[in-house]
Amino acid sequence: MVPEHILEILACPSCKGEVHYIVKDIAYEKESFICTNCKLRFKVIDGIPDFLIETAEKISEEEIKELLKYDYQNSKSKSL
Numbered sequence: 001m002v003p004e005h006i007l008e009i010l011a012c013p014s015c016k017g018e019v020h021y022i023v024k025d026i027a028y029e030k031e032s033f034i035c036t037n038c039k040l041r042f043k044v045i046d047g048i049p050d051f052l053i054e055t056a057e058k059i060s061e062e063e064i065k066e067l068l069k070y071d072y073q074n075s076k077s078k079s080l
């Protein structure tokens with residue numbers, strides 16, 4: 001789990017836009033971050049987000065739709 005104060009300062013290294021924290025990435029079965037602008041997935045390795053464009057993975061529109069179901073903000077508002 002990435003601490004909330006860290007989540008607030010994270011941005012996509014490519015477009016500097018907002019990233020979504022995916023609490024359970026369906027393909028990778030761990031946490032990840034996605035940028036819906038760039039369609040990139042950034043993995044979280046041992047709790048540390050890997051925000052390198054070189055190691056980011058391209059994801060499809062379908063994958064984004066699936067992944068956003070596990071968006072941290074979504075899951076938080078649901079549990080309230």
Ligand SMILES: [Zn+2]
Binds near residue numbers: 013017037039
């Ligand atoms: Zn981006």
